[in-house]
Amino acid sequence: MFGAVAAALLVAMGMAIIRALKGPTVFDRILSVNTFGTKTVLLIAVIGFLQKRPDFLDIALVYALINFITTIAVLKFFEFSHLGTPIGEEEAEDL
Amino acid sequence: MNIIDVVLLAMMVITALAVVRMRNLFAAVMLLGIFSLLSASLYALLDAVDVAFTEAAVGAGISTVLMLGTLALTGEREKKPHRPAWLPLVVVVVTGAALLYGTFDMPLYGDPNDPIHKHVADRYIERSGQEVGTPNIVTSVLASYRGFDTLGEVTVIFTAGVGVLALLGRGALSRRRRLNKEDDR
Numbered sequence: 318m319f320g321a322v323a324a325a326l327l328v329a330m331g332m333a334i335i336r337a338l339k340g341p342t343v344f345d346r347i348l349s350v351n352t353f354g355t356k357t358v359l360l361i362a363v364i365g366f367l368q369k370r371p372d373f374l375d376i377a378l379v380y381a382l383i384n385f386i387t388t389i390a391v392l393k394f395f396e397f398s399h400l401g402t403p404i405g406e407e408e409a410e411d412l
Numbered sequence: 413m414n415i416i417d418v419v420l421l422a423m424m425v426i427t428a429l430a431v432v433r434m435r436n437l438f439a440a441v442m443l444l445g446i447f448s449l450l451s452a453s454l455y456a457l458l459d460a461v462d463v464a465f466t467e468a469a470v471g472a473g474i475s476t477v478l479m480l481g482t483l484a485l486t487g488e489r490e491k492k493p494h495r496p497a498w499l500p501l502v503v504v505v506v507t508g509a510a511l512l513y514g515t516f517d518m519p520l521y522g523d524p525n526d527p528i529h530k531h532v533a534d535r536y537i538e539r540s541g542q543e544v545g546t547p548n549i550v551t552s553v554l555a556s557y558r559g560f561d562t563l564g565e566v567t568v569i570f571t572a573g574v575g576v577l578a579l580l581g582r583g584a585l586s587r588r589r590r591l592n593k594e595d596d597r
Contacts, residue, residue, distance in 0.1 A: 331419075334423055337443055346438070364453075383472060384472070
C-alpha cells in the first residue's frame, strides 16, 4: 500500500522535474519547485511509514515550512527584483 | 527501498546534468533547489534525518535565496564560453576519481563491525547514566564526553553571529541614532 503511494510520488516528482527542465516561463519553474518540495515532504512521510518509524512525520512538517519560505522568497524576487529593502538614506528619511 | 534509492539517484543525475547545460541562470537556481531536495530525501532514506533537515534548510532554503539575491545584482543569462575548458574538466575528473577510490576503504553501510559500533558506544550506553547523570545519552555525549568539541562548535557559531551583527547591525544602529537626534531637535 505505502509502496504504491511511494511509486506514485516518485512518478509525480519525475513529472515535476520534466516541467522544471522544459518550462517555458519562469512561473512554470517556480511552480514545479514548489510541487517538488511538497512531493519531498510526502515522500519522507511515506518513507517513515515504510520503515515502520512514523516519527519522521514532524520532520516532514518542518520541510513544508522551509518550502513555503523558499517559494515566498522567489516570488518576492520576481515582484520587486530584489529580496528586501536595503537600509539606505531614503528609507531612513521615510521613517 | 532499493528502487526508491535508484529512482532518486537517477533524478539527481538528470538534474545535475541539466544544471550544467542550462544557460538560463534562474532555471539553474530552481533546478539546484530540486537537487538539494532530492539529496535531502536520500539522507532521510539513509536514516540521517538531521543531516537531511540541514540539507533542506541550507541547500533548498538559504542558498536559493542567496543565489537569487546575486542574480538580482548580475543578470539572468550566462554567456557562452569561447572555448571548452579542458583543464578544469581534467582536474574535476581526477579529484572525483580520487574521492571514489577513497570510498572503497569505508566500511559497509549498516555493518555491525564498523569502528563506530565497536569503539566507545557500548561504554556510553552502559555507564553514562552513572557517570554523567542525565537520562538522555545524546545529551551526555554532547555536553560531557565531547565537551571540548561542543565548546568549539559553540565558539564557531558565536563568531558567525558576531560577524553577522557587525556587518548588518551597524546600519540599523546608526539609523536609529540619527532618528533619535532628529526627534531631539
